[in-house]
Amino acid sequence: MIGRCSTGASSRHSFISRLLADQCQAWVKRGRSAVFTVHCATLAESSLHAGTPLTTEPSTSESTAALVDASENKGVASLTDEQLHRNAELLEMLRGKLILAPLTKGGNLPFRRLCADFGAEVTMSEMSFARHLLRGDPTEKARLKRSANEACFGFQIATNNIGEGVRAGALAAEAGASWMDLNCGCPIYEATKRGLGSALLRNPRKLARLVAGIAEGIDLPLTVKVRLGTSASKINVQQVVSLLQDAGAAAVIVHGRTAEQRYKKPADWTLMADVARSNEVPVVGNGDILTYYEAQQRLNDSGCLAHMVGRGALIKPWIFQEVKEGRELNLDATERLGIYRQLVSHMKEHFGDDSKGRRKAFYFLPWHFDFLCRYRHLPEEVYRASSEERPLIGQRMETAASELGEELDSLPVLERLLRCQSTDAHAEIAAALWDSSSDAEAKSVLEQLGNGKLADWESNNDDREERVAEG
Structure with a gap:
């Protein structure tokens, strides 16, 4: 690889040689060669030109012009x-x-x-x-x-x-x-x-x-x-x-x-x-x-x-x-369970249905239940007015909604389990869904799990900050 600046020490872009060297090294590692003749603007000039390589042409993403620091343009793009x-x-x-x-x-x-x-x-x-x-x-x-x-x-x-x-x-x-x-x-x-x-x-x-x-x-x-x-x-x-x-x-x-x-x-x-x-x-x-x-x-x-x-x-x-x-689906616990198993199926297909795939998937799957557990039926006729005062996602939703006539003890055990905020519950729900071969089997396993552990999990619910980063 050859790189030279025709203006030498008077170049106002004296840093360009380092950028070219780094880029050419990357190309050579991939078995490609490149020859550059670069004219950098002198202190009295303001243009930068990249010569054409003599062998394999670099992609647009590897153009010398793109390597110039952000301070070298005026913040106005000239798009084709x-x-x-x-x-x-x-x-x-x-x-x-x-x-x-x-x-x-x-x-x-x-x-x-x-x-x-x-x-x-x-x-x-x-x-x-x-x-x-x-x-x-x-x-x-x-x-x-x-x-x-x-x-x-x-x-x-x-x-x-x-x-x-x-x-x-x-x-x-x-x-x-x-x-x-x-x-x-x-x-x-x-x-x-x-x-x-x-x-x-x-x-x-x-x-x-x-x-x-x-x-x-x-x-x-x-x-x-x-x-x-x-x-x-x-x-x-x-x-x-x-x-x-x-x-x-x-x-x-x-x-x-x-x-x-x-x-x-x-x-x-x-x-x-x-x-x-x-x-x-x-x-x-x-x-x-x-x-x-x-x-x-x-x-x-x-x-x-x-x-x-x-x-x-x-x-x-x-x-x-x-x-x-333009409507709420209002899915019950059994219907949501089927959707959550659909997510598990996608994870098995993507990560693999083996121990290695399970380890990869479980970096995500229990975490998802920290959000899935927050689902509540929010009919427009009941909640629209309050949503205009404060977004519903920012309102604290109790496990049982009194405004809908719900009482905690009267909710089906599967519904209570899927609303439970305990991270221990989320881990066991994820495991049960992964190991079950059908919706019916998953429902049976989770109901048994709820009957045995739900009371303890509900008593240990704690407040947690949001754990999602959205730019």
């Missing part, structure tokens, strides 16, 4: 007609849809497949750390996979580097993703300590330059998922979305809370509506949707292109069918 056409096609696919949010841990392929079984037309991967993905990390690579019934699939990455973003975009396109999303909302420390996720909101102009560089360099539409700001005193979503409008984002997904708030405050749909109406770039609203009537109200009142659901889908994966049909 083809890129603009892809953006328009994506927007038509998203319009009016209820989108499954990118959910850390919850957004595993079997769960997304279950949501698609119930009518989810647009789904998103778990957040993938682009740097780890590009190093070949098997966990990150697995997040590129989509199930056959995921019609429109978005791949979400976390990065603060244009080169990483562009190369990740090439992998996403190769894997068949419909679009790529840049996470700028994840509040977890693992992301923010690296300057990723919601940490990117601290410098909106730098974020715009990052987005512009990635958007120009990939063959997929790019969306950006943000929060209102990092904290209540630093709400800057209007500025962020305004800048992303020129940076080439096909759409901006707005989670209606600050990073600091996590899930402690209701999502601010009033502010999201203001953002949607104040900017030309389409906005997708995200936060506090648990029922079809809340979904309808949010979409109708906000002016958003579409809306997104996270915890609501974890609680009832059939919410997509409810929204499509």
